[in-house]
Amino acid sequence: xxxxxxxxxxxxxxxxxxxxxxxxxxxxxxxxxxxxxxxxxxxxxxxxxxxxxxxxxxxxxxxxxxxxxxxxxxxxxxxxxxxxxxxxxxxxxxxxxxxxxxxxxxxxxxxxxxxxxxxxxxxxxxxxxxxxxxxxxxxxxxxxxxxxxxxxxxxxxxxxxxxxxxxxxxxxxxxxxxxxxxxxxxxxxxxxxxxxxxxxxxxxxxxxxxxxxxxxxxxxxxxxxxxxxxxxxxxxxxxxxxxxxxxxxxxxxxxxxxxxxxxxxxxxxxxxxxxxxxxxxxxxxxxxxxxxxxxxxxxxxxxxxxxxxxxxxxxxxxxxxxxxxxxxxxxxxxxxxxxxxxxxxxxxxxxxxxxxxxxxxxxxxxxxxxxxxxxx
Amino acid sequence: xxxxxxxxxxxxxxxxxxxxxxxxxxxxxxxxxxxxxxxxxxxxxxxxxxxxxxxxxxxxxxxxxxxxxxxxxxxxxxxxxxxxxxxxxxxxxxxxxxxxxxxxxxxxxxxxxxxxxxxxxxxxxxxxxxxxxxxxxxxxxxxxxxxxxxxxxxxxxxxxxxxxxxxxxxxxxxxxxxxxxxxxxxxxxxxxxxxxxxxxxxxxxxxxxxxxxxxxxxxxxxxxxxxxxxxxxxxxxxxxxxxxxxxxxxxxxxxxxxxxxxxxxxxxxxxxxxxxxxxxxxxxxxxxxxxxxxxxxxxxxxxxxxxxxxxxxxxxxxxxxxxxxxxxxxxxxxxxxxxxxxxxxxxxxxxxxxxxxxxxxxxxxxxxxxxxxxxx
Numbered sequence: 001x002x003x004x005x006x007x008x009x010x011x012x013x014x015x016x017x018x019x020x021x022x023x024x025x026x027x028x029x030x031x032x033x034x035x036x037x038x039x040x041x042x043x044x045x046x047x048x049x050x051x052x053x054x055x056x057x058x059x060x061x062x063x064x065x066x067x068x069x070x071x072x073x074x075x076x077x078x079x080x081x082x083x084x085x086x087x088x089x090x091x092x093x094x095x096x097x098x099x100x101x102x103x104x105x106x107x108x109x110x111x112x113x114x115x116x117x118x119x120x121x122x123x124x125x126x127x128x129x130x131x132x133x134x135x136x137x138x139x140x141x142x143x144x145x146x147x148x149x150x151x152x153x154x155x156x157x158x159x160x161x162x163x164x165x166x167x168x169x170x171x172x173x174x175x176x177x178x179x180x181x182x183x184x185x186x187x188x189x190x191x192x193x194x195x196x197x198x199x200x201x202x203x204x205x206x207x208x209x210x211x212x213x214x215x216x217x218x219x220x221x222x223x224x225x226x227x228x229x230x231x232x233x234x235x236x237x238x239x240x241x242x243x244x245x246x247x248x249x250x251x252x253x254x255x256x257x258x259x260x261x262x263x264x265x266x267x268x269x270x271x272x273x274x275x276x277x278x279x280x281x282x283x284x285x286x287x288x289x290x291x292x293x294x295x296x297x298x299x300x301x302x303x304x305x306x307x308x309x310x311x312x313x314x315x316x317x318x319x320x321x322x323x324x325x326x327x328x329x330x331x332x333x334x335x336x337x338x339x340x341x342x343x344x345x346x347x348x349x350x351x352x353x354x355x356x357x358x359x360x361x362x363x364x365x366x367x368x369x370x371x372x373x374x375x376x
Numbered sequence: 377x378x379x380x381x382x383x384x385x386x387x388x389x390x391x392x393x394x395x396x397x398x399x400x401x402x403x404x405x406x407x408x409x410x411x412x413x414x415x416x417x418x419x420x421x422x423x424x425x426x427x428x429x430x431x432x433x434x435x436x437x438x439x440x441x442x443x444x445x446x447x448x449x450x451x452x453x454x455x456x457x458x459x460x461x462x463x464x465x466x467x468x469x470x471x472x473x474x475x476x477x478x479x480x481x482x483x484x485x486x487x488x489x490x491x492x493x494x495x496x497x498x499x500x501x502x503x504x505x506x507x508x509x510x511x512x513x514x515x516x517x518x519x520x521x522x523x524x525x526x527x528x529x530x531x532x533x534x535x536x537x538x539x540x541x542x543x544x545x546x547x548x549x550x551x552x553x554x555x556x557x558x559x560x561x562x563x564x565x566x567x568x569x570x571x572x573x574x575x576x577x578x579x580x581x582x583x584x585x586x587x588x589x590x591x592x593x594x595x596x597x598x599x600x601x602x603x604x605x606x607x608x609x610x611x612x613x614x615x616x617x618x619x620x621x622x623x624x625x626x627x628x629x630x631x632x633x634x635x636x637x638x639x640x641x642x643x644x645x646x647x648x649x650x651x652x653x654x655x656x657x658x659x660x661x662x663x664x665x666x667x668x669x670x671x672x673x674x675x676x677x678x679x680x681x682x683x684x685x686x687x688x689x690x691x692x693x694x695x696x697x698x699x700x701x702x703x704x705x706x707x708x709x710x711x712x713x714x715x716x717x718x719x720x721x722x723x724x725x726x727x728x729x730x731x732x733x734x735x736x737x738x739x740x741x742x743x744x745x746x747x748x749x750x751x752x
Binding site: 001007008011012013017018021022025026029030031036037038039040057068069070071072075076080096097098100101102104105108196198204205206207208220221222223224225226227230231233234235245246247248249250251252253255318320321322324325328329330331332333334335336337338347371 | 377381384385387388389393394397398401402405406407411412413414416444445446447448449451452456472473474476477478480481484539572574580581582583584596597598599601602603606607609610611621622623624625626627628629631671694698700701704705706707708709710711712713714715724
């Protein structure tokens with residue numbers, strides 16, 4: 001199988017992640033922080049080491065990292081935990097349903113109103129598009145680091161700076177960037193960072209985290225046992241306990257830690273460069289194929305994640321993907337849970353086919369893809 | 377290590393679960409239902425087979441099973457998704473913080489009021505205690521199948537019947553029962569069943585599910601991509617998509633499926649009998665030890681989960697557990713995230729030490745425990 005669906009989840013996982021998963025099932029499947037025996041303490045230390053790795057990667061204190069089932073859960077916790085009745089929220093025009101459905105739900109319940117700031121290939125224009133939507137009651141800006149469909153990145157630092165100047169909380173969905181594009185909470189003025197563990201971080205599916213700045217207080221959407229302050233009728237005020245109710249996914253968390261070590265050993269920058277070389281090959285090949293329709297400029301460093309969306313002939317995207325599947329090529333087609341982005345790029349009618357390499361994608365994979373594409 | 381902390385999470389996991397975990401990382405780590413290539417379709421089928429296994433065990437249609445990160449998340453979804461402003465909720469006097477903190481949060485927000493029905497060793501009295509708290513605006517009863525601290529079980533069928541007669545939604549927290557005690561949504565009149573996958577179901581940590589009856593509509597607390605109805609600004613109405621936003625924990629879910637197969641191969645009833653034999657040994661040994669303080673009658677079939685809580689000498693429970701840990705015995709002490717239960721049994725001051733066997737616990741384990749306990 002030629003796997004180019006790393007935007008959905010990275011595959012294969014590094015050997016160290018597979019080994020780490022086994023190790024976690026066998027040796028770290030104990031309730032951390034709730035038992036006093038050595039296996040429980042060793043588990044707690046192992047889990048903490050993953051907080052440290054995430055903290056080091058994105059510039060957070062380890063205890064300010066809370067683990068979630070996925071990036072979606074993290075975004076729900078971030079957004080719903082931030083707003084109060086009467087607030088105004090701004091999101092970008094390329095947001096995933098993990099953001100769009102959340103703000104729609106909040107608006108339907110009469111809690112917030114929201115506006116959509118248009119993406120622009122010009123960074124300054126994008127920032128201006130956010131700025132002109134700011135109202136006196138705007139309390140939250142939510143923006144993705146890069147589009148999960150078209151790869152284009154947002155100028156986080158500039159948007160974060162805008163948010164900070166206006167005293168607005170800045171929430172970032174780093175689903176397609178965390179682990180490949182540099183993100184620094186302090187330099188990028190990010191208040192809350194949400195990310196999955198199973199995409200560019202190379203952990204198992206069912207992992208993710210929410211990273212929260214020191215001065216950010218969040219209401220909780222999930223309450224329960226934390227192994228701390230048990231007699232407190234509410235979630236404890238301190239992190240990560242406040243945002244971690246119930247038993248954690250130790251196996252997944254430890255796999256994510258191994259994934260991060262894999263990235264660190266390769267160098268995140270090197271992985272990004274490698275993947276951009278792969279998207280170069282793919283993009284150039286598609287550009288030469290007169291049946292291919294492209295929607296964005298070629299992915300360039302820092303202005304795009306290594307993701308390409310295209311269509312072929314007059315086929316619906318699902319047909320292209322199905323024909324490629326018959327040739328043992330794995331890509332995803334359709335709307336990728338991001339109708340906003342397709343509305344923006346005028347592809348709502350047939351969606352797009354998405355290509356997303358990983359650290360494991362080879363030049364040969366890309367060439368085989370391009371060759372087989374011509375046959376469909 | 378003599379492991380008697382299976383109430384926190386079962387250990388060890390069956391070999392088939394460990395193998396299934398590996399197999400899932402290698403062969404089923406694809407986005408199910410979102411890709412059209414064979415690996416994605418095979419993954420979707422594998423995930424569906426776990427829904428079928430859970431459905432068969434608790435009498436639900438497979439599609440009415442939604443996967444969560446833990447039982448806590450499932451309970452939050454069940455309770456918060458069920459209530460509207462002005463509702464009255466009844467919970468039992470032994471509920472875990474996964475329920476108590478949820479209703480406290482809802483009350484603090486001015487959404488609901490709630491009352492606590494006292495557990496009684498007499499089933500009829502327990503039911504009456506629920507009945508006398510019913511008001512005209514009572515819409516939800518939440519009750520655990522069995523106490524996570526003291527093991528005592530609730531007469532679910534009778535409480536469910538009471539709820540049904542009054543048109544009240546019945547939500548069950550099966551954290552310590554699912555996989556060992558028989559639960560049947562139809563016979564027990566359960567509207568929503570919540571359970572973890574990593575305790576008596578023998579899956580990995582970070583797994584759980586919410587099972588919802590056909591006629592139950594739930595508002596959502598987590599919104600996001602479902603790979604379905606992408607242009608719908610809200611969660612789809614149909615299950616399981618409505619309750620499953622974002623990427624699932626495939627590895628964990630598949631491990632849970634293997635855990636259920638393990639139970640089915642042994643026979644749930646046989647496992648229950650085995651564990652009760654173990655609690656018999658433990659209970660009788662503690663009863664003969666004049667330094668041990670017990671709080672409940674010996675666990676009996678159907679009236680208790682195989683769980684014992686005790687204290688030793690005048691020690692705080694944490695001291696007893698720490699001294700046992702030095703002898704390589706793993707137990708949990710403290711409040712077990714259930715202050716309500718400790719208030720009821722008058723053990724809030726020092727908590728209790730909990731003993732919980734699994735299918736893997738042997739008579740020898742229990743005897744070693746009893747012998748070492750005498751030394752502390």
